[in-house]
Amino acid sequence: MTTVNLKHLAKELGLAVSTVSRALRDSYDIGDDTKKKVMALAHKLNYEPNPYASSLRKHKSKTIAVIVPEIANNFFSLAINGIEDVAQEKGYHVLIYLTHENYAKEQSITRYLQSGRVDGVLMSVSNETNDIQHIHALKQKNIPIVFFDRVCDNVDTTKVTTDDFESAFKGTEHLIEQGCKNIAFFSVPSFVSIGNKRMLGYEEALKMHKLKVNPNYVVYDTNNAEENLKQVKRVLSGKKRPDGVFASVEKLAITTYHACNELGIQIPKDIKVISFSNLNTASLLNPSLTTITQPAYDIGKRAATILFRSLDKKNATIMNEKVTIAATLIPRDSTRQ
Amino acid sequence: MTTVNLKHLAKELGLAVSTVSRALRDSYDIGDDTKKKVMALAHKLNYEPNPYASSLRKHKSKTIAVIVPEIANNFFSLAINGIEDVAQEKGYHVLIYLTHENYAKEQSITRYLQSGRVDGVLMSVSNETNDIQHIHALKQKNIPIVFFDRVCDNVDTTKVTTDDFESAFKGTEHLIEQGCKNIAFFSVPSFVSIGNKRMLGYEEALKMHKLKVNPNYVVYDTNNAEENLKQVKRVLSGKKRPDGVFASVEKLAITTYHACNELGIQIPKDIKVISFSNLNTASLLNPSLTTITQPAYDIGKRAATILFRSLDKKNATIMNEKVTIAATLIPRDSTRQ
DNA sequence: CTGTTAGCGCTTTCAG
DNA sequence: CTGAAAGCGCTAACAG
Numbered sequence: 001m002t003t004v005n006l007k008h009l010a011k012e013l014g015l016a017v018s019t020v021s022r023a024l025r026d027s028y029d030i031g032d033d034t035k036k037k038v039m040a041l042a043h044k045l046n047y048e049p050n051p052y053a054s055s056l057r058k059h060k061s062k063t064i065a066v067i068v069p070e071i072a073n074n075f076f077s078l079a080i081n082g083i084e085d086v087a088q089e090k091g092y093h094v095l096i097y098l099t100h101e102n103y104a105k106e107q108s109i110t111r112y113l114q115s116g117r118v119d120g121v122l123m124s125v126s127n128e129t130n131d132i133q134h135i136h137a138l139k140q141k142n143i144p145i146v147f148f149d150r151v152c153d154n155v156d157t158t159k160v161t162t163d164d165f166e167s168a169f170k171g172t173e174h175l176i177e178q179g180c181k182n183i184a185f186f187s188v189p190s191f192v193s194i195g196n197k198r199m200l201g202y203e204e205a206l207k208m209h210k211l212k213v214n215p216n217y218v219v220y221d222t223n224n225a226e227e228n229l230k231q232v233k234r235v236l237s238g239k240k241r242p243d244g245v246f247a248s249v250e251k252l253a254i255t256t257y258h259a260c261n262e263l264g265i266q267i268p269k270d271i272k273v274i275s276f277s278n279l280n281t282a283s284l285l286n287p288s289l290t291t292i293t294q295p296a297y298d299i300g301k302r303a304a305t306i307l308f309r310s311l312d313k314k315n316a317t318i319m320n321e322k323v324t325i326a327a328t329l330i331p332r333d334s335t336r337q
Numbered sequence: 338m339t340t341v342n343l344k345h346l347a348k349e350l351g352l353a354v355s356t357v358s359r360a361l362r363d364s365y366d367i368g369d370d371t372k373k374k375v376m377a378l379a380h381k382l383n384y385e386p387n388p389y390a391s392s393l394r395k396h397k398s399k400t401i402a403v404i405v406p407e408i409a410n411n412f413f414s415l416a417i418n419g420i421e422d423v424a425q426e427k428g429y430h431v432l433i434y435l436t437h438e439n440y441a442k443e444q445s446i447t448r449y450l451q452s453g454r455v456d457g458v459l460m461s462v463s464n465e466t467n468d469i470q471h472i473h474a475l476k477q478k479n480i481p482i483v484f485f486d487r488v489c490d491n492v493d494t495t496k497v498t499t500d501d502f503e504s505a506f507k508g509t510e511h512l513i514e515q516g517c518k519n520i521a522f523f524s525v526p527s528f529v530s531i532g533n534k535r536m537l538g539y540e541e542a543l544k545m546h547k548l549k550v551n552p553n554y555v556v557y558d559t560n561n562a563e564e565n566l567k568q569v570k571r572v573l574s575g576k577k578r579p580d581g582v583f584a585s586v587e588k589l590a591i592t593t594y595h596a597c598n599e600l601g602i603q604i605p606k607d608i609k610v611i612s613f614s615n616l617n618t619a620s621l622l623n624p625s626l627t628t629i630t631q632p633a634y635d636i637g638k639r640a641a642t643i644l645f646r647s648l649d650k651k652n653a654t655i656m657n658e659k660v661t662i663a664a665t666l667i668p669r670d671s672t673r674q
Numbered sequence: 675c676t677g678t679t680a681g682c683g684c685t686t687t688c689a690g
Numbered sequence: 691c692t693g694a695a696a697g698c699g700c701t702a703a704c705a706g
Binding site for chain 1: 383390408433434452
């Protein structure tokens with residue numbers, strides 16, 4: 001099976017290679033009848049242009065790299081899903097690179113990408129990353145980068161993330177609308193960026209609705225399931241038992257579920273629970289659990305769209321801005337699914 | 338930032354382009370001192386060879402395509418993880434294409450790949466796929482394919498899948514070793530390939546250990562959670578209550594969990610439960626649940642290894658064989674994690 | 675409207 | 691051991 005190329009087509013048609021090349025794309029400039037003939041033969045012979053030849057010539061590869069710490073993680077999988085959808089639509093190809101949260105790997109990947117294999121990069125940095133030389137090196141080679149989820153604040157480019165504040169606000173408001181007046185907040189410690197933003201959203205919603213912020217209702221994840229359960233049970237069996245729980249991370253929603261089971265508290269009859277969730281594990285436990293799902297797919301899609309927009313222009317410039325996307329709240333009723 | 342290439346290096350060193358090119362790889366054939374000088378400058382100027390030029394010249398791209406129906410699915414994510422790990426190690430690049438279970442998309446992707454953009458393909462076919470013209474077309478272009486998980490039986494190439502029979506056998510045996518004598522089997526219908534294979538493994542294990550196969554202990558998924566729960570409860574509250582449950586799919590393990598809750602049956606005290614699982618959702622419910630996890634990562638790794646092995650040889654030939662990988666059984670104790 | 679020509683950056687004979 | 695030259699397949703001036 002000899003691979004068919006422009007020269008073949010040209011010879012077979014008695015035309016010049018360039019004519020065939022143009023007929024296959026340009027349209028205007030080439031006779032209508034020749035165009036048809038060329039197309040017909042190309043199709044008949046199953047001609048597929050060699051992308052490497054064309055990339056070499058045009059200095060454009062119609063390919064982007066996606067660099068993520070992991071893929072066995074619902075969030076990144078969904079993000080890649082969004083990215084790939086946009087890519088397919090725009091005719092781009094997607095190379096995947098995993099860093100496994102390893103800075104050295106991240107470095108060698110970005111270094112390699114200076115070769116010009118890709119036109120642009122979508123990236124979630126590893127949690128080891130604090131030096132950003134390798135990222136600047138890429139930018140210097142005019143390879144645009146868009147960050148998503150795990151961003152580098154001190155790089156001038158677009159960063160696409162979840163709107164944690166807004167989402168926590170909406171989630172809290174949802175509980176309030178359901179009639180909750182005493183809402184507990186179970187979270188990761190506030191020195192974690194998302195923990196803090198979500199906490200602020202929660203508090204803001206309470207204030208907005210003139211509800212008191214009760215520090216006794218707050219439990220922070222201790223990385224110890226036994227201890228978490230104890231804390232949660234303490235709050236749920238206190239004098240003034242909360243009528244709502246906002247779990248800022250899924251793990252604590254599950255803890256809440258177990259605690260309620262042990263204490264004989266019914267969800268959602270006695271207490272309404274809402275939780276941030278990527279895996280939706282929690283909602284399997286109790287279908288009545290309302291979840292706030294991170295907009296992973298949309299984040300990927302958005303980041304990709306921004307990147308492609310810039311790539312398709314001549315002057316590939318990307319704004320230095322933060323784009324936040326609100327999570328979606330999925331209310332669940334109490335009928336078993 | 339002008340991109341640095343061989344010509345630059347050559348000029349700067351007063352050498353010929355070809356010499357520089359060889360110095361950068363060949364080693365033997367080039368003077369040791371020139372080699373060092375070349376290396377040094379290349380490193381200093383951050384030289385990265387243009388992969389497209391070299392691909393064009395060598396007709397090898399060091400790139401493979403991975404075609405999967407979805408990625409927002411733990412199995413495929415893990416498989417891709419395995420693939421990427423091997424790829425990185427072998428110096429290959431990984432292009433991702435999603436079909437969304439859409440045959441037309443799968444066709445257009447494979448068609449495009451005839452362009453020679455990739456050296457080989459790893460693929461899980463869409464569940465719409467029954468025609469295999471597009472796959473043969475690829476093979477005709479000498480682009481090797483290895484199937485994983487979702488295979489095409491009637492294509493001559495290697496297929497890597499889970500060993501469902503073996504895994505179900507081992508899982509059942511595990512329950513037996515724990516002292517179970519009456520083991521229920523909750524499964525997808527047996528006309529589904531995996532359902533059937535797992536069922537056979539379960540039965541074989543029972544026979545092997547001289548236990549009776551009791552048809553009353555079998556429940557098939559009905560795609561209706563209400564009904565499933567009813568069936569499972571019926572089995573669990575029957576006259577001769579099983580002392581073990583083999584859930585062939587995770588969903589039914591969760592159903593089992595709920596049923597036990599409602600019936601006041603304790604896991605694992607009264608009844609031992611084991612389940613096939615990808616998400617490990619079930620084990621979050623009850624940490625004492627033993628799971629059988631599909632070897633997604635290993636399947637990806639294995640498939641990739643087979644493909645690369647063939648690509649790295651001159652005569653890229655792939656055996657027509659089935660490779661099955663046994664799932665891993667993860668026993669869990671009853672201490673809360 | 676079509677053909678000729680000159681490369682993109684790299685590898686690979688073939689000479690020396 | 692090193693250099694000159696051809697060419698991978700395609701595109702983009704530049705002619706005509």
